[in-house]
Amino acid sequence: MPGLPDAGFLDERGLNRQHVFNLAALPADLLAPLAPTAHERQLILFGHAGRRLWECVQAEGLTSAHPIDEYSLRTVEHWLRRNLPETQARFVFPNTPGHQRIGLQRLGQLAGWHHPAPFMLGVDAKWGSWFAYRAAILTDTNLPASAIEDLGHPCPACTDKPCISACPGKALEGGRFDMAACHQHRLADQSPCALGCLARQACPVGAKHRYEDSQIQHSAAGSLAWIRAHART
Numbered sequence: 001m002p003g004l005p006d007a008g009f010l011d012e013r014g015l016n017r018q019h020v021f022n023l024a025a026l027p028a029d030l031l032a033p034l035a036p037t038a039h040e041r042q043l044i045l046f047g048h049a050g051r052r053l054w055e056c057v058q059a060e061g062l063t064s065a066h067p068i069d070e071y072s073l074r075t076v077e078h079w080l081r082r083n084l085p086e087t088q089a090r091f092v093f094p095n096t097p098g099h100q101r102i103g104l105q106r107l108g109q110l111a112g113w114h115h116p117a118p119f120m121l122g123v124d125a126k127w128g129s130w131f132a133y134r135a136a137i138l139t140d141t142n143l144p145a146s147a148i149e150d151l152g153h154p155c156p157a158c159t160d161k162p163c164i165s166a167c168p169g170k171a172l173e174g175g176r177f178d179m180a181a182c183h184q185h186r187l188a189d190q191s192p193c194a195l196g197c198l199a200r201q202a203c204p205v206g207a208k209h210r211y212e213d214s215q216i217q218h219s220a221a222g223s224l225a226w227i228r229a230h231a232r233t
């Protein structure tokens with residue numbers, strides 16, 4: 001099954017997961033918030049898995065508030081210029097007003113990447129939870145649609161479920177994620193998971209792909225700032 005043209009360029013720069021969807025094959029409710037225009041036929045989803053992307057971001061010494069987004073946008077733009085210079089492409093994630101309306105986990109599920117972990121992130125049998133969505137563009141291309149890449153769901157066979165017992169906020173008990181309990185615990189003084197989810201780090205799957213501490217702390221600081229800004233007092 002052919003992948004994206006020059007996929008090695010993206011792989012080398014840490015955007016090592018890519019999936020091409022035909023818009024006509026996507027569920028209407030997933031597509032509607034993206035408001036595709038008549039000439040837009042495909043959605044290309046870019047993700048990273050493992051440590052390479054953060055190495056690249058650090059190597060460039062980016063100091064902006066959102067260095068991963070900035071790097072991902074620039075890398076995809078570079079790839080487009082190299083390989084599809086005539087293509088009309090519109091970023092729908094990140095960096096667009098309302099991008100939070102894009103169903104990234106649903107796209108990940110359709111791509112085969114996403115299986116739900118108790119701590120609300122996606123997980124698979126190879127990368128564990130150490131992957132994420134980095135960019136999505138709508139294009140006027142006619143590239144071959146990607147095959148589903150399903151690396152397996154490790155949770156059903158995980159009998160001990162160490163992620164659940166590692167959560168000091170008891171947010172994963174009872175078979176559902178208690179977001180309020182999680183946020184409350186992260187906001188507490190001296191919270192051990194303010195700058196990194198202990199449940200996520202307790203999962204043994206894909207441990208060799210675990211992000212560097214500096215990446216974990218960078219991402220957690222962003223989500224903690226969001227929780228602080230939106231917390232009701």
Ligand code: SF4
Pocket residue numbers: 117118123154155156158161162163164202203204205
């Ligand atoms: S520790 Fe087990 S149940 Fe928890 S995310 Fe990892 S594989 Fe799934």
Ligand code: SF4
Pocket residue numbers: 119166167168169170171172181182183185186193196197198199200
């Ligand atoms: S951030 Fe803390 S409270 Fe929230 S799920 Fe992870 S370990 Fe539990």
